[in-house]
Amino acid sequence: MLSRITALAVLAMRAAVRSRVFVSTMVALCVMIVWVPLNVRGDGTAAGQARILIHYTLALALVVAGTGAVWTSCSAVSQEIESGEIRLVAVKPVRAFEVWAGKWLGLMALNSLLLLLTAAVLCVFLFFLTRSSWGGDGPSTVRERVLTPRRMYEPVSDAVTEEAFLDEFTRLREEGEIQPGVTPESVREPIMQRIMARRAAVGPGESKHWTINVPAGAMAWAGERRKSFIGFRVASASWAGRVHGEWKVSSPAADGEWTVPATDYADGYHMIDLPGSLLPDGGAVVVTYLNGSRDESDAAVFSGKPPVALLVPSGAFAASLARTLAGMLSLLAVLTALGLCAGTIFSFPVAAFASFSMVLIFLLGRYQGASSEPLPPDVGFMMAFAEGVGLRMARVVNMVGGPVFRAVTIAQLADGLAVPVSRAVLSVLFLAGLYPTALGAAASLILSRRELGERGK
Amino acid sequence: MTRRWTWLLPLVAVLLFAAAAERNEALVAMRGRMGPGSGDVLRNAPPLVALTTVAFGGLRGLVADILWLRASRLQEEGEYFELVQLADWITALEPRCSEIWGFHAWNMAYNVSAMMSDSEDRWRWVRSGVELLRDRGLTYSPSDPKMYFELSWLFRNKIGHPLDRSHMFYKHRWAEEMSVFFPGQRADWPAILASESLSGRLRREYRMDPEFMRQMDSDYGPFDWRLPDSHAAYWALRGREAAGRRGSLACDRLLLQALVSSFLQGQLVFRPEEGVFLTTPNMDIFPKVVNAFEEAAAMHGETTLPVAFAGFVREATLILYTFGRREQAQAAFNIMRARTPGATGVSGLEEFVSVNIDRALKNANRERVVVYTEGFFYQGFLWLAAGDVDKAAASDEMARRHWDSYVSAKPPESLRQLALPALDDVRRHAYGRALIDLPPALAQKLRDAAGEGGQE
Incomplete structure (x- = not known):
């Protein structure tokens, strides 16, 4: 069976390479991955340039390769059926699933080639960027902040307990802010938000601490050259925007305490370096922020999700890039399977239209499915019914399509975050395995029952 | 459609294209009339x-x-x-x-x-x-004046004003960049225009026309081109030029604001190695600012311009008087009286100054407090040159009191953002200005009385 599938895959590759669609995709991709790095403009820093380079090159490659994959796969079966070429295979002792799998594998080999080409060009540009004469410590910042992937460890959950919610509700009712007769459930959301907002703020002269659990083995890649960071997003509570205080990092498992002044942070995301020896390889790390006095600082609001995170070096950039490529390839695997499936059922134009429509629906479903804004109570029955049905459909679409797009970790890679092995493995198993198998099974069933003898049917 | 008539389709397409092309010119012209700047190709x-x-x-x-x-x-x-x-x-x-x-x-x-x-x-x-x-x-x-307005605004407000806590950094960096072309307070236009590298860089990197700048210096200046207000004035003026005969009130307003600011702080003492960045009044441009106000008022006939003009002349009268430029102060006072008869409510210049100076000092902002302080120091040096030590000491005392009352009323954070120059630098500059303005004999007397650097 394997030899038959391999032979069919080679045939599919040959057919695809000869097609104008693949050639156009290849040309478009080559133009994009060379033109983008030479023309894209970052924020003026070498690190910004590296991030935008990674992000745009890979994202555009994915768009071009994805479009090409859908188009090529739609034509791979449908045009063979239309031209009658499929009869040359149908009369041979091969199963419908083998035909389908052979074509899918052939096209996936080409997709892999396109992604490898993209990665090679990206690496060349990054190589030159890290050796360019970009002002100041640009190249070293690129290596340190972007090309050293870091694993993010978040603080222990600070979720609002039911007890805290009820305490707040009681307090507000006693103070007269909540009218008698109002039930806790009807004001749950604003009270929860209020509690969370209060927890995020650190007033002048106050302090707040977060506990972050670092698993054993997490510090394997950390060292003097590969520093760990504390990343946090802060907003000041006044227009003047002064946040001035002190950070303390300590660990019961490691000796000593490390203190660094937090000098005049403006609103935004910040990172502070941590000495490599400070963090334990396994155990809790306590991060404390002591806000300055009222004269020197405003209230600091840690508004990020998570509010504070520990960023520890984890693996090499090449490994994270490979995992990102695996995620991208998994997405292309689904798109190729979708195109092949549609091409099995419909003629080429209809298959292409149906496939692109499905992709669009999945893309939009991500936004609609994520929304849970309730309708006002005074809308009519029909409106409420339509909204309910629409929302459920969107959630189903999101449930099916969500994992497909979540496999793409380009933004993570560009942000200097490590792409975990588990995520890449899951993407490959789930997207490159489960989805295409399901689509392949459906397509094979249709192909085996479809009359292939007559042209145009 | 039968095959017999298919040949007609390309013909119809060609006719439609021709009709569209024929209407295009008219449509472009119509767009140009209805929305300036949008009609041209x-x-x-x-x-x-x-x-x-x-x-x-x-x-x-x-x-x-x-x-x-x-x-x-x-x-x-x-x-x-x-x-x-x-x-x-x-x-x-x-x-x-x-x-x-x-x-x-x-x-x-x-x-x-x-x-x-x-x-x-x-x-x-x-x-x-x-x-x-x-x-x-x-x-x-x-050709869109709004674009020039926006650019001028960035120079005037973002870089020029002390609103941003890093405004002094911006000013320093801009002055450093411009010092390549303009190492001193006055531009050496013959040298700049003769040097292809300098004028070429101004054109290529800064998109500025050296010939236009020279003309602007002569019409409205001289400017210290290391200061952001000079660039705000430049781009506002380019905007006015782009607007053509219909003019641009927004650009004119910005031009006038930049000119008033140049009058107040249009000369730069810049010694980056010592951290000195001191702006002082450029009082020579007073008549040109008056002309610019008159030009703008004549063009737009708008009601707020005369009000702004009255405010400027009132302030200029006080500043010119403080700096001992009595004739110019008198001229400013006369303009004010001619434009708004009875508004001053006083009989003469001296009375006007004595009535208004306290209020002006009380309401002074960052740029004005530096101007008035330098003015009082300058007066003191003139009295010192004239041999009146008591009056000199009184003026010196006045300068310091004014400065201290402004500084003491500000919280530390606000003072840090305002980045006021050192009081000694202000005083030293007033001394230098007095030495230039005084006749040689009196300048020597001042040197003898005050010592080098004006430190008695």
């Missing part, structure tokens, strides 16, 4: 911009919206590295819409820069805003 645009504006057709607004949404989301998330590129694309899709250029330049210069802790990072974003308008926006819409 997109000139100077690189092929990519020309292609996108044509290729996307009516859809380009939609594409711009999608990119704009992405830019807003990234900004909310604190991801700024992509904003320059997105702004480039959005503006390239709508190259003639000055509001879009203005918004993105303003967003980078004000919103994004404010998110940076480091002054160097903030300056990079302010520059990005300036460059977006100057290097790209003006290339596509060179």
Whole structure:
């Protein structure tokens, strides 16, 4: 069976390479991955340039390769059926699933080639960027902040307990802010938000601490050259925007305490370096922020999700890039399977239209499915019914399509975050395995029952 | 349609194209009449911009919206590295819409820069805003006065005003850059115009026309081109020129504001190695500022300009008087009295000064407090040269009291942002100014009385 599938895959590759669609995709991709790095403009820093380079090159490659994959796969079966070429295979002792799998594998080999080409060009540009004469410590910042992937460890959950919610509700009712007769459930959301907002703020002269659990083995890649960071997003509570205080990092498992002044942070995301020896390889790390006095600082609001995170070096950039490529390839695997499936059922134009429509629906479903804004109570029955049905459909679409797009970790890679092995493995198993198998099974069933003898049917 | 008539289809297509082409000229002209700047063909645009504006057709607004949404989301998330590129694309899709250029330049210069802790990072974003308008926006819409207004505003407000906590850093960096062309307070135009490298760099890198600058120096200056207000005036004037006969009230207002500011603080004492950045009044431009106000009032016939003019002349009278320029102060007072008879409510210049100086000192802002303090020191040095030690001491005391009352009323954080110059630098400059203004014999007397550097 394997030899038959391999032979069919080679045939599919040959057919695809000869097609104008693949050639156009290849040309478009080559133009994009060379033109983008030479023309894209970052924020003026070498690190910004590296991030935008990674992000745009890979994202555009994915768009071009994805479009090409859908188009090529739609034509791979449908045009063979239309031209009658499929009869040359149908009369041979091969199963419908083998035909389908052979074509899918052939096209996936080409997709892999396109992604490898993209990665090679990206690496060349990054190589030159890290050796360019970009002002100041640009190249070293690129290596340190972007090309050293870091694993993010978040603080222990600070979720609002039911007890805290009820305490707040009681307090507000006693103070007269909540009218008698109002039930806790009807004001749950604003009270929860209020509690969370209060927890995020650190007033002048106050302090707040977060506990972050670092698993054993997490510090394997950390060292003097590969520093760990504390990343946090802060907003000041006044227009003047002064946040001035002190950070303390300590660990019961490691000796000593490390203190660094937090000098005049403006609103935004910040990172502070941590000495490599400070963090334990396994155990809790306590991060404390002591806000300055009222004269020197405003209230600091840690508004990020998570509010504070520990960023520890984890693996090499090449490994994270490979995992990102695996995620991208998994997405292309689904798109190729979708195109092949549609091409099995419909003629080429209809298959292409149906496939692109499905992709669009999945893309939009991500936004609609994520929304849970309730309708006002005074809308009519029909409106409420339509909204309910629409929302459920969107959630189903999101449930099916969500994992497909979540496999793409380009933004993570560009942000200097490590792409975990588990995520890449899951993407490959789930997207490159489960989805295409399901689509392949459906397509094979249709192909085996479809009359292939007559042209145009 | 039968095969017999199919040949008609290309003919119909050709006819329709011809009809569309015939109407195109009229439509372009109509667009030009109804929206200034939008009717003319997109000139100077690189092929990519020309292609996108044509290729996307009516859809380009939609594409711009999608990119704009992405830019807003990234900004909310604190991801700024992509904003320059997105702004480039959005503006390239709508190259003639000055509001879009203005918004993105303003967003980078004000919103994004404010998110940076480091002054160097903030300056990079302010520059990005300036460059977006100057290097790209003006290339596509060179005849749109709004574009010049936005650029002028960035120089006047973002770099020139003390609103941003890093405003002194911006001023230093700009002065350092400009010092290559203008090492002193006055531009050496023959040398600059003769040097292809200097005038070429001004044209290429800063998009400024040295000939226009020279003319501007002669008509409204002389300016100290190391200061942002001079550049604000330049771009406002270019905007007025771009507006042609219909004029641009917004650009004129900005020009007048920049000229008034140049009068108040239009000369720079810049010694970066010592950290000295002291702006002092450029009182020589007083008659030219008066002319500029009169020109603008005559062109626009607008009611707020005379009010602004009255305020300027009132203030100029006090400042000129404080600096001992009695004749010019008298001239300013006469203009004020001629324009608003009875408004002064006093019989003469001396009475006007004695009645108004306290209020002026009380309400002085950062730039004015430096001006008045220097003026009092300057008066003191004149009295010292004249041999009246008591009056000299009184003026010196007045300067210090005024300075102290301003400084003591400000909280430490506010003072840090205002970045006032050192009082000794202000005094030293007043001394230098007095030495230049006095006749040689009196200057020598001053040297003898005050010692080198004016430190008795």
